[in-house]
Amino acid sequence: MNVKNCRRCGKIFNYIGGQPICPSCREEIEKKFEVVKNYIRENPKASIPQICEECEVDTSQLQQWIREERLVFSDDSPVGIPCEKCGTMIHAGKYCDKCKAELANGLSASIAKPEAPKIEPKRDPRGNPAMRFLK
Numbered sequence: 001m002n003v004k005n006c007r008r009c010g011k012i013f014n015y016i017g018g019q020p021i022c023p024s025c026r027e028e029i030e031k032k033f034e035v036v037k038n039y040i041r042e043n044p045k046a047s048i049p050q051i052c053e054e055c056e057v058d059t060s061q062l063q064q065w066i067r068e069e070r071l072v073f074s075d076d077s078p079v080g081i082p083c084e085k086c087g088t089m090i091h092a093g094k095y096c097d098k099c100k101a102e103l104a105n106g107l108s109a110s111i112a113k114p115e116a117p118k119i120e121p122k123r124d125p126r127g128n129p130a131m132r133f134l135k
Contacts, residue, residue: 032057035063040071047078069093 004015013022021029035125036055040046052059063070068079070075072092074077076083077115080089083096095103 029061032061034072036062036065040073044074044077051079063087066092067094 002015003012004020005012007020007024008025009022011022011024032055036051036057039051039055043050046054048059048062051057052062062071063081065080066073070090075091077091080091082088083090083099084094085099086096087100088096093100106128
């Protein structure tokens with residue numbers, strides 16, 4: 001049994017995995033997520049400061065939802081966060097499409113592909129494969 005203190009409220013709870021927050025704080029965050037999601041549907045052109053102010057959510061929490069791809073914005077939306085690798089503004093996730101492709105190519109190139117075993121021709125154990133005659 002793993003017991004921790006909640007990062008938000010300080011209560012002791014049985015930690016299973018994920019963020020170290022208690023079930024009641026987790027439920028509160030999910031309710032705020034629903035409020036933010038509904039606000040974005042009604043106001044697709046809202047910026048991050050507007051969303052945070054109207055929904056009473058921290059900017060870091062909103063950015064976390066965007067990085068987790070729980071919130072995805074359209075291309076014409078003013079909401080954007082920087083790619084963690086190159087800094088290009090993106091609307092969801094951690095990396096832009098270009099950096100995702102580079103990372104995928106780098107990973108696939110680093111995995112060693114098994115080589116076919118080399119088959120050597122069998123040799124005569126006597127060392128000379130020439131035919132011999134007895135006298």
